[in-house]
Amino acid sequence: MIKLENVTKRFANGFTAVDDVTLEIQEGEFVVLIGPSGCGKTTTMKMINRLIDPTAGRILIEGTDISKLDPIQLRRRIGYVIQEVGLLPHMTVAENIALVPRLQKWPRAKQMQRVEELLNMVGLDPETSLQKYPRQLSGGQRQRVGVARALAVDPPIMLMDEPFGALDPITREQMQDEFIKLQQRVQKTIVFVTHDMDEALKFADRIAILDRGRIVQCDTPRAILHNPANNFVRDFVGTDHTLKQLSLIKVKDAMIENISTVRLEDSIHNVRQLFATGYRSIVVVDEQGMVRGYINREDAEKASASQRVSEVMVTPISTIAHDKSLKEALSKMIRNDAGYLAVVNEQSKLVGIITSSCLHKVVGEPYLDSGIAV
Amino acid sequence: MHYLLQNPERVLSLTIDHIQISAAAVMASVAIGVPIGIVLTRLRFLQGIVLGIAGVLYTIPALALFAMLIPFFGLGFKPTMVALILYSQLAIIRNTVSGIETINPSIIEAATGMGMSGMQLLFLVQIPLGLPVVMAGIRMITVMAIGVATIASYIGAGGLGDLIFEGIFTFDTGKIIAGALPICLLALLSDRILVKVQRRLEQWREDFHIGTQSKES
Numbered sequence: 409m410i411k412l413e414n415v416t417k418r419f420a421n422g423f424t425a426v427d428d429v430t431l432e433i434q435e436g437e438f439v440v441l442i443g444p445s446g447c448g449k450t451t452t453m454k455m456i457n458r459l460i461d462p463t464a465g466r467i468l469i470e471g472t473d474i475s476k477l478d479p480i481q482l483r484r485r486i487g488y489v490i491q492e493v494g495l496l497p498h499m500t501v502a503e504n505i506a507l508v509p510r511l512q513k514w515p516r517a518k519q520m521q522r523v524e525e526l527l528n529m530v531g532l533d534p535e536t537s538l539q540k541y542p543r544q545l546s547g548g549q550r551q552r553v554g555v556a557r558a559l560a561v562d563p564p565i566m567l568m569d570e571p572f573g574a575l576d577p578i579t580r581e582q583m584q585d586e587f588i589k590l591q592q593r594v595q596k597t598i599v600f601v602t603h604d605m606d607e608a609l610k611f612a613d614r615i616a617i618l619d620r621g622r623i624v625q626c627d628t629p630r631a632i633l634h635n636p637a638n639n640f641v642r643d644f645v646g647t648d649h650t651l652k653q654l655s656l657i658k659v660k661d662a663m664i665e666n667i668s669t670v671r672l673e674d675s676i677h678n679v680r681q682l683f684a685t686g687y688r689s690i691v692v693v694d695e696q697g698m699v700r701g702y703i704n705r706e707d708a709e710k711a712s713a714s715q716r717v718s719e720v721m722v723t724p725i726s727t728i729a730h731d732k733s734l735k736e737a738l739s740k741m742i743r744n745d746a747g748y749l750a751v752v753n754e755q756s757k758l759v760g761i762i763t764s765s766c767l768h769k770v771v772g773e774p775y776l777d778s779g780i781a782v
Numbered sequence: 783m784h785y786l787l788q789n790p791e792r793v794l795s796l797t798i799d800h801i802q803i804s805a806a807a808v809m810a811s812v813a814i815g816v817p818i819g820i821v822l823t824r825l826r827f828l829q830g831i832v833l834g835i836a837g838v839l840y841t842i843p844a845l846a847l848f849a850m851l852i853p854f855f856g857l858g859f860k861p862t863m864v865a866l867i868l869y870s871q872l873a874i875i876r877n878t879v880s881g882i883e884t885i886n887p888s889i890i891e892a893a894t895g896m897g898m899s900g901m902q903l904l905f906l907v908q909i910p911l912g913l914p915v916v917m918a919g920i921r922m923i924t925v926m927a928i929g930v931a932t933i934a935s936y937i938g939a940g941g942l943g944d945l946i947f948e949g950i951f952t953f954d955t956g957k958i959i960a961g962a963l964p965i966c967l968l969a970l971l972s973d974r975i976l977v978k979v980q981r982r983l984e985q986w987r988e989d990f991h992i993g994t995q996s997k998e999s
Contacts, residue, residue, distance in 0.1 A: 457895055480899050490891065490892055495892075499986075511897060541985075
């Protein structure tokens with residue numbers, strides 16, 4: 409879809425902002441360019457819509473060298489969202505969103521229809537927001553309008569330069585979550601610039617880490633966390649990369665699935681036999697497979713053999729939904745001081761358990777591989 | 783006050799003359815100065831010299847400028863228009879340039895990034911956003927034109943200056959007042975009207991009413 413071949417940008421003052429960058433972006437891929445300020449990430453992005461022309465190398469979009477295309481036509485096929493949004497302050501929300509359709513000379517009725525469609529898509533009420541000026545909107549609302557405007561003519565490619573950078577942390581996270589959902593619907597090829605690693609991990613199919621104009625490493629979030637190419641990447645990812653890694657993995661992908669359970673009405677006698685195989689604690693479920701509590705070995709040993717599980721079990725049990733991240737699982741384990749969590753699906757049925765050893769297994773591996781003792 | 787009350791028709795017709803001279807001068811000045819200002823934002827190396835010349839013109843005393851123009855344009859309306867236009871250029875050109883150049887660069891970048899051509903950028907973004915500053919310049923030159931047009935009656939341009947000069951030469955205070963009073967009112971009134979127009983043009987800038995600022999739900 410987008411291909412950068414040995415692209416270099418040297419500015420008139422001699423500063424080399426981008427140095428021999430080669431990068432291929434597939435259709436529908438979400439690529440995040442990340443790095444410290446001055447690393448060339450924004451310059452790289454701006455060369456894709458020719459706001460900046462490269463000094464050397466070439467950029468191809470769908471196989472065509474973009475230096476041979478009319479920049480104005482090229483830009484209209486690429487959605488563009490920037491940090492301060494760049495909404496035109498003298499135009500209403502409707503006029504801002506309809507801008508590219510208007511430049512493309514769409515009929516008026518079609519423009520208005522598209523504006524309403526987009527406002528609904530980004531979660532703004534057309535009725536109340538159409539005639540407002542950007543100044544009358546909150547930061548988050550402006551951001552939504554900016555995204556809507558970039559999507560106006562349904563461009564296959566979107567360039568986004570720290571679009572959520574100026575928002576407060578709460579709005580920011582909310583916008584990020586909404587944007588993930590939106591992207592799942594619209595499936596654009598996205599080049600996204602940020603300096604926030606958590607944001608990159610959240611969005612990216614691939615992350616390209618830049619330093620002094622060069623790509624130091626370009627890989628999937630997991631691979632970057634697992635195998636940082638050098639110390640720069642390791643430092644950039646941060647010392648909490650283990651925790652970051654946990655946020656990438658879903659509970660269901662790390663849990664223990666085939667676990668023994670006992671029923672409420674089972675007798676302690678039967679349970680003791682299970683404990684004899686080495687368990688210290690067993691999850692108790694009812695006939696629907698719903699989690700009801702857990703039973704400890706000590707309690708089972710102290711109780712009389714004729715008692716039922718329901719009389720001896722401990723409630724409540726800490727549970728976690730299977731689509732949560734391991735980071736959330738760990739946090740819940742620490743908060744509830746639980747050795748493990750029962751994992752439940754959407755119907756609240758037990759599907760497995762997650763223990764601290766599951767977490768170690770996932771994030772501890774690279775250390776064992778590289779021979780460093782845990 | 784006598785003269786004003788006894789000759790309302792003459793005062794009125796001179797007032798109309800005065801308005802016509804000033805308005806024609808302001809419109810011509812804008813028509814010339816704004817395009818020059820726009821060109822200067824594209825050819826920045828010319829800014830120093832053009833604004834320098836306009837600045838020098840601005841400092842020449844009115845009567846001296848009229849005197850210099852008479853050999854070329856004779857007496858009456860023509861040299862008056864030329865003088866008023868020359869005086870106005872500094873304010874109009876300078877405000878046009880700064881109006882356009884002080885627009886937030888991220889707005890220009892976003893507009894360019896969306897695929898606007900140079901002309902679209904100029905007419906859809908730079909002129910509308912620069913307009914409030916240009917309007918401030920127009921207000922300045924309007925008041926100036928009304929004042930200088932008074933002196934221009936000395937070289938036969940007509941207008942309310944006629945009454946003032948007649949009054950001075952005949953020691954007729956009534957006549958002086960009959961000329962000066964409408965001029966003052968004219969200047970004040972036109973400034974008020976232009977302020978209103980300016981407000982209308984930059985509606986988007988106003989903070990509107992504090993209560994309607996909607997918050998994120």
